[in-house]
Amino acid sequence: xxxxxxxxxxxxxxxxxxxxxxxxxxxxxxxxxxxxxxxxxxxxxxxxxxxxxxxxxxxxxxxxxxxxxxxxxxxxxxxxxxxxxxxxxxxxxxxxxxxxxxxxxxxxxxxxxxxxxxxxxxxxxxxxxxxxxxxxxxxxxxxxxxxxxxxxxxxxxxxxxxxxxxxxxxxxxxxxxxxxxxxxxxxxxxxxxxxxxxxxxxxxxxxxxxxxxxxxxxxxxxxxxxxxxxxxxxxx
Amino acid sequence: xxxxxxxxxxxxxxxxxxxxxxxxxxxxxxxxxxxxxxxxxxxxxxxxxxxxxxxxxxxxxxxxxxxxxxxxxxxxxxxxxxxxxxxxxxxxxxxxxxxxxxxxxxxxxxxxxxxxxxxxxxxxxxxxxxxxxxxxxxxxxxxxxxxxxxxxxxxxxxxxxxxxxxxxxxxxxxxxxxxxxxxxxxxxxxxxxxxxxxxxxxxxxxxxxxxxxxxxxxxxxxxxxxxxxxxxxxxxxxxxxxxxxxxxxxxxxxxxxxxxxxxxxxxxxxxxxxxxxxxxxxxxxxxxxxxxxxxx
Numbered sequence: 001x002x003x004x005x006x007x008x009x010x011x012x013x014x015x016x017x018x019x020x021x022x023x024x025x026x027x028x029x030x031x032x033x034x035x036x037x038x039x040x041x042x043x044x045x046x047x048x049x050x051x052x053x054x055x056x057x058x059x060x061x062x063x064x065x066x067x068x069x070x071x072x073x074x075x076x077x078x079x080x081x082x083x084x085x086x087x088x089x090x091x092x093x094x095x096x097x098x099x100x101x102x103x104x105x106x107x108x109x110x111x112x113x114x115x116x117x118x119x120x121x122x123x124x125x126x127x128x129x130x131x132x133x134x135x136x137x138x139x140x141x142x143x144x145x146x147x148x149x150x151x152x153x154x155x156x157x158x159x160x161x162x163x164x165x166x167x168x169x170x171x172x173x174x175x176x177x178x179x180x181x182x183x184x185x186x187x188x189x190x191x192x193x194x195x196x197x198x199x200x201x202x203x204x205x206x207x208x209x210x211x212x213x214x215x216x217x218x219x220x221x222x223x224x225x226x227x228x229x230x231x232x233x234x235x236x
Numbered sequence: 237x238x239x240x241x242x243x244x245x246x247x248x249x250x251x252x253x254x255x256x257x258x259x260x261x262x263x264x265x266x267x268x269x270x271x272x273x274x275x276x277x278x279x280x281x282x283x284x285x286x287x288x289x290x291x292x293x294x295x296x297x298x299x300x301x302x303x304x305x306x307x308x309x310x311x312x313x314x315x316x317x318x319x320x321x322x323x324x325x326x327x328x329x330x331x332x333x334x335x336x337x338x339x340x341x342x343x344x345x346x347x348x349x350x351x352x353x354x355x356x357x358x359x360x361x362x363x364x365x366x367x368x369x370x371x372x373x374x375x376x377x378x379x380x381x382x383x384x385x386x387x388x389x390x391x392x393x394x395x396x397x398x399x400x401x402x403x404x405x406x407x408x409x410x411x412x413x414x415x416x417x418x419x420x421x422x423x424x425x426x427x428x429x430x431x432x433x434x435x436x437x438x439x440x441x442x443x444x445x446x447x448x449x450x451x452x453x454x455x456x457x458x459x460x461x462x463x464x465x466x467x468x469x470x471x472x473x474x475x476x477x478x479x480x481x482x483x484x485x486x487x488x489x490x491x492x493x494x495x496x497x498x499x500x501x502x503x504x505x506x507x508x509x510x511x512x513x514x515x516x517x518x519x520x521x522x523x524x525x526x527x528x529x530x531x532x
Contacts, residue, residue: 049426049427125412126411126412126415128471128473129473130434130471130473132434134322137333137334138324138333138434138468138469139332139333139466139468139474140332140333140466140468140470140471140472140473140474141332141466141473141474141476141477142411142473142474142475142477142478143477143478144410144411144412144478147477147478148477150477152333165416165427165431165432165471165473166412166415166416166427166471167427168427168430168431168432
């Protein structure tokens, strides 16, 4: 009798521990990115020189040098660990950069050193992909409609401006980083860096028009820390 | 039995292993045909002939380009001299994004670069130019960590036919060369006026009608290499992934017919056809280019 009770108790304990939610591994740094001041007005893009793209829009899209959300939220800010985390091998999944409607989607593409990059052209016009790398190699390739994806990779971390020479309004950024701890702020300006082992980290926030800022954060266990970044907006 | 002296053996092996390190100096050399260029000799020549434009540090900001103390900073030369520290070169036989070969650099020294302030250095000897190539390679660490790209293969030129020229014309339209170079190749395409190079300086596309030498040479093979490797640092991309080698020759043949004042077998053949004769005649009408908005 006692043996059976003991066995039952053990089974219950084991199944209870299996059903319990897994504890988060490591700490989280999250927060909001905002701006102060008046950012430059985004202007509508004149795509009349490229009718095949212009006709895809009922109202012309605007430039994206500064994209903002409600409550002074700043979008498209790349938040990443610039020091304190070890370099990581690239994931096998490719990072995809799409040319559609004569714009780059996403506007900022974040991926890792040696991670495969795929550039797609979903437009009816040729584009040329010209990432203006200064630390990595600069190259420039033509990609007509229907051409296969352009495949490449970068072996050094860098923030690379990308442009199309044929369509001068097209601007994008490749954020090539050394590890997988990164987040891009969305419309609410929020970002999150989960799964951080204990350590002292430098968190850097990069915006294409406002430069970068860094803060130090220490994680000792699985706590959640809040960090905010405020960028000074320029009216031009 | 003779005892093997272990320590002597080890010493011998150590010397053998170290020998290559002792022999090869940490020197970048250049190889142009049978000539070997040395950076020490190149340094003397660079600081005699080149640094005025290319700069004391080889980054293209020499006194001739940007006089010190000039106010405001107004460049004297309209095209910035090559920045050897960045090591991005226009005239190569290697794929876009890769380093040029020694011969590519040597050829730029021999030819100069058309429509720029880089002269032809035929006044220097072959050895001089080889030494300069070796020294230029010391400005950037890229030459230590990367090998030069593999030169592209330029296949032998196929027969020149009217079909080849017509197919080249189709390619010119399909690949949208006209967006920058203009429908008649006059450098007046819809995107031409907005072009900037990688230093954000305005730059114009090549004007075939004016018929000057190309930036990187003047032969059909040079023309082939220009669009199959791209001119790095400029808006001109590489079409290596989108044009098959045999089709590339068709495009070369057609591009020659756009140079309406430059005698070539392609132009002669093209003018012999009804279609070609009409197009060339219209090309030769002097006047405002298309897209300028001026009606004649």
